[in-house]
Amino acid sequence: MSYSKANITKRKFDVVIVGAGGSGLRAALELSRAGLSVASLSKVFPTRSHTVAAQGGVSASLGNMSEDNWHYHFYDTIKGSDWLGDQDAIEFMCREAPNVVIELEHFGMPFDRNPDGTIYQRPFGGHTANYGEKPVQRACAAADRTGHAMLHTLYQQNVASKTNFFVEWMALDLIRNTQGDVVGVTALELETGDLYELHAKAVLLATGGAGRIFAASTNAFINTGDGLGMAARAGIPLQDMEFWQFHPTGVAGAGVLLTEGCRGEGAILLNSEGERFMERYAPTLKDLAPRDFVSRSMDQEIKEGRGCGPNKDYILMKLDHLGADTIRKRLPSVEEIGHNFANVDITKEPTPVVPTIHYQMGGIPTNINGQVVTWDGQQNRVVNGLYAVGECSCVSVHGANRLGTNSLLDLLVFGKSAGKHIVQFVNGFGDHAAVPADGSDRTLARLNQLDESKEGTYAQDIAGDIRAAMQQHAGVFRTQKGMDEGTVKINAIRERVGSVTLKDKSKVWNTARMEALEVDNLIEVAQATMTSAAARKECRGAHTVYDYERPADDAECPLGRNDKEWMKHTLWDSASNSLSYKPVNLKPLTVESVPPKVRTF
Template sequence: MVAVKNSLPRRKFDVVVVGAGGAGMRCSLQLAQAGLSVAVLSKVFPTRSHTVAAQGGVSASLGNMSEDNWYWHMYDTVKGSDWLGDQDAIEFMCREAPNAVYELEHFGMPFDRNADGTIYQRPFGGHTANFGEKPVQRACAAADRTGHAMLHTLYQRNVAARTHFLVEWMALDLLRDDDGDVVGVTALEMETGDIYILEAKTTVMATGGAGRIWAASTNAFINTGDGLGMVARSGLPLEDMEFWQFHPTGVAGAGVLITEGVRGEGGILLNKNGERFMERYAPTLKDLAPRDFVSRSMDQEIKEGRGCGPDGSYVVLKLDHLGSDVINKRLPSIREIAIKFGNVDPIKDPIPVVPTIHYQMGGIPTNYHGQVVEWADGANRVVNGLYAIGECAATSVHGANRLGTNSLLDLIVFGRAAGNHIVAAHPERQKTHKPLPQQSLEFSLDRVNALESRANGEKTQDVGNAIRVSMQRHCGVFRTLELLEEGVGQIADLAERVKHVSFKDKSKVFNTARIEALELSNMIEVARATVLAASKRTESRGAHALDDFPTRDDENWLKHSLWYSNTNSLDYKPVQMKPLTVDSFPPKARTF
């Protein structure tokens, strides 16, 4: 498959952006409009990126529907993160939110409107007025297709700006020189099966999440952690990988997402007794408590025998009381999903739902400019030439638990911020391309050649399914040290099996068997990081609920985990408690 190393085709750009979701395209738009040559790689056509699946809204303190300000939004985000979020990055995001949303509006994004023409906003879990006093309407929505509207808007703007898209390409490995600087990537063109060297003065990782390492997931099949695998193999750490969000409302048996916007519009969760059980767990916010809180409450109801259905394996989401007009206007896609995947019409009957893996809070460590950082000698050191944005990045604005609608906000705020930072740095620091690092290039090609030349071995799908089953069993909503430690051993064994996968079809044109085998090498890196980091965090915080240690331990665990692939080891660094311009929010009990 691979040509002789010295004769690989090369292409040069100022910036290569890996991933064409909301973050990648918001960044590329900023770069293209500034006149830089930018290439955006995507495994799928840009408007099929996973941002298209986001439903409920994008958060910003516009105050169109109720009194609001960015400082309350910052407090909610810090509290939602269970105090593991970096408060400088959180302040930056929440202050920038209104301008970022108004900018989307001016780009032509078709938000729903109020009678006075302002952007419609709905309530969402964990978003409050006056520091937790009551729910606030902060989620700027385009019906229940907000991500779809955002992605198409950004794609159209990129087309107008003449952004160069490399569609159905897969990035393979980062190219790092002897100074540790990133000078580009190797990438596979799916149409031909050829490998290219893409040289770049700056490389931006915007590859999204890795939720496909679980058996039950709301994630698209493309979400295999490619950016995380690339970064881990290059010797850089992954941060806070123990924290994964289980969305409370995935369709039971299908995993397809039912947006939190349903509860924002007034939908309620019921157990088999018809009881609105969230009133017991979160008496103030009820069904609009943060996602980790609601997911654990649902799981508790099911475990204690109050689940619905013949085997008591789910609870139900009731929205028939909203009326057909509201459902058809505000939640049309949800009705369609419920009919197709849940076999119920929510205008008449409740939807069966269970917590389903949805979002990674951890990822590639960055600062709030999007620059990737390493922890060395008690400080963050910038990795020259490398940025990360969106779900693959740990900025860290989400900490131990993300608030709904902060994900779409994360994409546009930090996509724009990274673009601006690259443009500002470009004239002074990036006049020419650095020489290609031969050792880094050989590592990437040898890795692919080893897979390509293997005649016999295990099937990719067998090992992939084993990873998903193991993660589902050992690293779920509720965790125990015994289960996690057993999972560490299983994932280590599976990592060895990954080294021996093979595929029989060696054809070059659109060979999906080859793509899936390459994706598996990224998935195993994410699984290894997740289960080891979870097994070592002896507390419960946000989405990491450990039965053996049920309380939060700020004295010992107010710190970020850093996982290194080459040694399969962990290091830690402190949470940034100091905001940019305002007073810090000190940790306190998290009640709703």
């Protein structure tokens, strides 16, 4: 039976939140405590959201274990972003960091403790005191399960606040009225296959990242860019999608993440000659340089023949010198991952690691209140009723390269900020806005194309082709020719997406239908990434292109970075597959701007 308007169930809420990871839960807590009716949709049970996989810590300048303040954190985040981060948003995040972390502690977050009872903090990549002079201990940690502890803490608080969870539901499309305001979403209940229109005064997208556009990824299989796809199809351009972070220490051959907390606790990277090679690339911070820097250094060692193993295709991470007691206290999950995915005992032998895709810096453009914005050529314009937080959003605190532990901070700060703004927005709203009669037409067309198809391509074949193309053409190091070829490939794959077919057309728990619908989101993110990357003719942060490399002492173009022409954000429009740009905000809220300079560590 095909889907039709006659069998769509309609429900009303004050707010619909799509995604129940850390950012969605933090926002939901603010809303539920304010007495609003909240529907929190999630493809998986909330505590299985991808925030659970974050290991190393959450950054805040508490100064519990070494000299620190938010000004140092502010500087490190800007430098880490390679000056593509907006300095007003970065200041807001860094100033709020101690407040939201202490608040989380009061929610019951089981942080590791110092002997005096304060929160334990470990060093992390790119975190420094006195504006880059020396490493600092800023990452507030719960062993190597910080995201797990945070997610459970926030979920428990939401249960206490009676948030409504719609578990194993998939949001499909935004509903916009003739004024362009967002008035709800369409969603599929996976257990029954029933279609719903969920009408809301505000919609918050908190769907996480889209790392599954790559073949080798630390991301969960649920990370298919659903929120980004919904926004792109609704006519909202995606920002800075060329910037994807490779985490230096994914288990070779498996992609499973080994936290940067390993190096924070003292792990070192070795090449085939037993050399601690990061001392050559980053004499001051060594193995604790930012992730893009370490990933490129590792890749360079492999390309120059100093990789390890029979094929010389990985690097070794050594932890055994830390001692078994320290490892089991501070890095218990890493020991388990070593056994299960690398077949090594990390207390006795090194672990094979390679840079693995980990995090998207770009996303749905927002302001510090979580409001989704578009650019009219002169200024940002708010999309009424639509908010986005977490990895799917781009408030641009991460710029071209995210500083480690700022992801968990991002979701706390902006989840809370968006929640507070939505409370004000909804309380002054009045009755629900009218929903257009054609609000669900796009969703019906997508579903019925699948159900009525007689032949075509299977979704996983197309998804596999997307991942192979992205892995080949948008890696740690890129070339202009490779990106141009990748753009052609992804554009061609896009033409095939409309021919996806379902063999099983049943309604109840049809995971094949869900995977086919996810392909619509994967292709939006992949095309945004390849188009944006091919157009950026420079090296900046995670976007490193052989063609544009320059000597490190070239002040005009440090390492190929071209501030004169490319100090700007990319905006990709899905309908026309075209790009526009807007300037980076170099003006903080209250302090002096940090001017661009060469990044050295």
